[in-house]
Amino acid sequence: MKNKPKKVLLLGSGGLKIGQAGEFDYSGSQAIKALQEEGVKVILMNPNIATVQTDEKFADGVYFLPLTDYFATEIIKKERPDAILLSFGGQTALNLGLALERQGVLKKYNVKVLGTPVSTIRDTEDRDLFIKRLSEIEVKTARSYAATTVVQAKKAARSLGYPVMVRSAFSLGGEGSGKINSEKELVEKLETVLQTVPQVLVEEYLLGWKEVEYEVVRDQFDNCITVCNMENIDPMGVHTGESMVVAPSQTLSNEEYHHLREVAIKTIRHLGIVGECNIQYALNPKNGDYRVIEVNARLSRSSALASKATGYPLAFVAAKLALGYALTDIKNAVTGTTTACFEPALDYIVLKMPRWDVAKFQGAPAGIGSEMKSVGEVMAIGRSFEEVFQKAIRMTAIGAHGFTANPPGNFSIKNYTKELKNPTTRRVFALAEALRRGASVSSIHKATGITSWFLEKMQNIIVVEKEVKNAKTLTAPLLRRAKQAGFSDIQIALLRGSSEDAVRATRKKAGVVPVVKQIDTLAGEFPSDTNYLYLTYHGVENDIQRGKQSVAVLGSGPYCIGSSVEFDWSSVQAVKALARAGKETIIINYNPETVSTDYDMSDRLYFEELSLERVLDIVDFEKPEGVIVSMGGQIPNNLALPLKKHGVPILGTDPDNIHRAESRHLFSDLLDTLGIEQPQWAELTTVSRAVEKASAMGYPVLVRPSYVLSGAAMNIALHEGQLIKFLERASVVSSEHPVVISKFIENVREIEIDGVAQRGNLNIYAISEHVENAGTHSGDATIVLPPQHTYLETVRRAKNITRAVIKELNITGPFNIQFLAKDNQLQVIELNIRASRSFPFVSKVTGHNFIDIATRLMLGEKIPERYQTVDLPYVAVKSPQFSYNRIKGVDPLGYVEMASTGEVACFGDTYDEALLKSMMAVGFRLPKKGIFVSIGRDDNKIKLLPELKQLHKLGLPIHATPGTAEFLKEHGVKSQIVHKLQSGRHPNVSDLFSKRAVDLIINIPTRAYSRSGATTKQMKDGYTVRRRAVDLGIPLITNLQLAEAFLAALFRLGKDELHVKRWDEYLDRI
Amino acid sequence: MKLFLKDGTQFDGTPFGHSGATSGEVVFNTGMVGYVESLTDPSYEGQILVMTYPLVGNYGVPHTRFFESKKIHVKGLIVSEYSEAYSHKDALHSLGEWLKKEGIPALSGVDTRMLTKKLREHGTMLGAIATERPRGKWYDPDLENQVALVSPSEVVKTGSGALTIVVVDCGSKENIVRLVSRPDVTVVRVPWDYDFTDIPYDGVLISNGPGDPTFCTATIAHLKKAFRLKKPMLGICLGVQLMVLAAGAKTYKLKYGHRSHNQPCIDVSSGTRCYITSQNHSFAIDENTLSKEWKVWFKNANDGTVEGIAHASLPYKAVQFHPEASPGPTDTQWIIDQFVDDVRVHAKTGSKKKNV
Ligand SMILES: Nc1ncnc2c1ncn2[C@@H]1O[C@H](COP(=O)(O)OP(=O)(O)O)[C@@H](O)[C@H]1O
Ligand SMILES: Nc1ncnc2c1ncn2[C@@H]1O[C@H](COP(=O)(O)OP(=O)(O)O)[C@@H](O)[C@H]1O
């Protein structure tokens, strides 16, 4: 290859957020592999420390820095790469790349954009240009008008006729878009949207059209292929990220399939894309007419899905094409013999289902539409629709057993007719309810716009359900029929009044067992050695033989709040360590956004459910030496005990001891026995007893269910009424496990230890402290390593407590323990005997791979102890990434229940530097226009006084609410009064926003832990400020300690003190 | 009902077409759409078709005008899952109803992946759909001239253009005829053994068709005559094989054929330009037997087999794949356009070029 670049800068995607999640770890990792194979040096810029792509020995250099033009320019100056890749880090990387180009940075430093040219990216991002370019080749797009004012928009809508679609350019995940039914709605919508974007498009609304996507690959020699097509089960209007999607399409005829394919290729050639892209269509089922909805000129969530759905490594191939290769130069990595210039033939069906977490947010609407809200997704593989559909529902891990035969409660939808018309996150269960109640397929089709074929298949499931329920005996053919329709053993047990174990036993005796099939990209036409596997009941022969000396790692399942890329990172590290130890490795996971589900990560990838039933099926077949449950977070952790009970060898800590830590009351008992301090607690038996206990310890009290992470259903009750309400909610979330209440301790700091042990002896640990006081969930907290404000004595005590606890539980492998700290006094709040969210962080900051060590210890290796993790010559800070902008109407206040969707971390020579960079990496900016301060309580005002007094140093206008302004004045700080909305006086909060006068808001609410919805007028004002800040993208701090830290850092540091250093430059100093 | 293979293997299945028995050569196709087009493709005459895509029948069966010939040509159909329910604007009835009407047996519930792997490893095999393993001789399509079974018996003229294009119909797919039909073209569709060199024509297209090309001795003889006329000629699938035989080269049978919509073919002259093609053939061209006058035009990027040839100096071209698609990708439809253009140019300048 001539003119191959020597050094390439790869832009990552930053913290995971709604609309842009783990899929870019997959695409970036593959790009790095592809480039390094070619001897090209890769410099990676990505502050997302929990990713696999930022691992040591992966890229040639990693910068954990904010993805802003300033830092990117500095990196370019320093590294002088000769090329840059923009299409592997989602919309973030693409936008950053466009900015660098616009500012002339790329030209100035002679950095070539590899792959799709910038002009093409512009053509696809700017909707006006896009429509123009497509009309040049007579490709149809939705009729649309650009509008910059409400008046223009009204005119456009009138000429199109309602409903119309309103969309904004340069956004992702359909942000700001939506169906508008009337002029009144239009005016309301535009008032907010036009504040954030200069222009909107008013489009014809494609009601009842099918939504279809193609993944297209093109090289510079004009070879162009479509790797996968996908059909959304939900019609147009429900964002593809919110839709259930099947691949390949199921209801398109040959003519439709190939017509759209032809248009795709024509369009992509005309646009001149080099690499990978995605094209979305609306297809009119009544007459076959089509519209192109959009082209994403980069790797996307859909391309990650397509990659996993077909086995075609899209990102890897795209990177090679960006270097200038032809598709025909590249081999199909699955077969190893055939060419990559082909279109995969599937002999199975896959179904993707979104995972939402809106229930975590009070006041969040459950409706779904053209804006993306889901936080993750799952993919099921099988050989019938019914099979993949029920699998996928289980995989979302929301407690459902499948489409039907579910536990009582959440999954029966009383108001199903309404939910069919106005889809919500519970739409599948509304469909099930309707079918169970005998609604006809045609009436459901009318209400939902879902193609009848899918509904007929869903109805089949209900038919089989009835058969299973009514049959006299469960014959082998009936069992097989049920399994082929995707029923789990639990569902069958539920229908038969039997137990999961009993059904399993009957089934095995009758010979009704699944077979293992391989994904080979060519539907069996050529042999392939790649063990990319799934299980199905539609078959009689296994494609493979069982492996030898294998160890299985259970992956993380779907990304959701509290469980994301960090657990995939841990799973991948474990697999690597196992491979180094000479084991044959097995991964079980089903999240298409992950690196662990790349088929070249393990010897055998089972793209399968993480349910007891399915893991046992795989164990029955593979008979592994051991199974690792401590890497993938809470889903595998919860399987530990059941697997042990079924005789599965678990590596690491004994599941009985895991149980003693997970069960809140057993653990509290244990701490009491060991004489370790903890907040006052009581096990909940009855509501009245709980009320009695709570008033004895005094409010506030904390309600905590067991076996959860991310503080699911955890709540702070300020009084008795709240307590009763919360107890009800908690018992729904965790019905099998007891709930405890503890005294909620205010004004204490929180620290945690991540560590690894062997047979109860500590091997390595890292201690980190939270910036925010306890009460902010550890997943939402800003975390500092090494600790800056913790006494050595505290560290010593924490370590001693840790030693005692891990000895008692005889821990082997990873664990995480959390403390409340007041001066030197420590109280334990919880212990997780598994890798925690912060393992990648502590591993990358200390330079010791905790998971590698843990895995080796679990295998029995002897490793000398090492403790040099406290005294580091630099500081790292981890910050949470929130996605509140996607969850409309919700109050963006920190709480004991986790709300962030991702995280980043940055290094610094000082705490201040690391903190500022880290906060900038999640969207904070150094303020330049003005600051708005509003602090509710007097004690908080006083606490923040030292910082407030220095605010004038920044030389920026200060705006404050009347009380705060008064306080500032008393202490000699000048500020402009901003009146409350209700006062009728000006300037008020709204004026401030519309003038765009501030770029930092510090709003410390009076009732910090309150979550019961805004009731008083004052609270409403605060809510308005916070919500508007989020909607307008203005940096917002609501936590006192974080405000202190941020302001202090601002005063002390200048911009030129935000150093641009590679990760290895920090580590080398140890 | 069961599917029996010659090697002794058998598969249980649930019948969903005609209830009778059948036998033929068992072949698999990896296309994910296009069962209507495939079933009506005359090239499948004498064969039992296995669909590797597991869900079949989803969009029903449309009006005959969407077909590739008047009837179903496969002798039987094997799928993993048949969908009785269907939904599509063009659908008139279900796949099962259609198969029943046309008397074609079909089985669902078969582990088609296992079956495909078997066919891949052993090569194409004879098989039967029946309740019991057939005794005596198994039907073998290679022992009979399949083309004679599917080729029309009369000459049919369509269109009224000034240019005459002869389509030698050895079992042509309708879409070939649809695509050469233009306002300025008269299409004369002739039986496989008709001596088209007798009629004045401007170009000739040798169609696809079933079975072993060596049976078509009459066509081969006519092609030899046509080579002397130096008029544009395009061969498709069986057509390429017949042209090769007429040119004195040889064909051979592939282990399990190419039947799919994703066969990559490289344009040898460019070196890097690769097309995704639709294919359905058992026999292939033996490159070593081609004379110097013939150049390899396309090669299969996966197994290196010859996918297209072109004459070094005369307007004769032929491809092993299906530029008319239907089913499958339409990437190479330009080959048919180019042929029609060649015919036009040649008709205009023919007198001058005659002695080239
Ligand atoms: N004209 C339209 N009519 C109805 N729905 C539409 C229309 N345009 C887009 N949508 C819906 O909105 C979703 C998001 O639009 P899209 O352009 O794909 O934005 P994004 O960049 O967020 O993916 C689509 O997936 C589709 O369901
Ligand atoms: N007794 C307590 N007093 C004050 N804050 C607490 C107390 N217990 C827990 N918290 C806060 O709640 C958060 C979540 O609690 P934790 O038990 O760690 O739940 P999870 O298992 O979801 O991580 C902690 O990070 C801490 O900030």
Ligand SMILES: [Mg+2]
């Ligand atoms: Mg989209």
Ligand SMILES: [Mg+2]
């Ligand atoms: Mg915790």
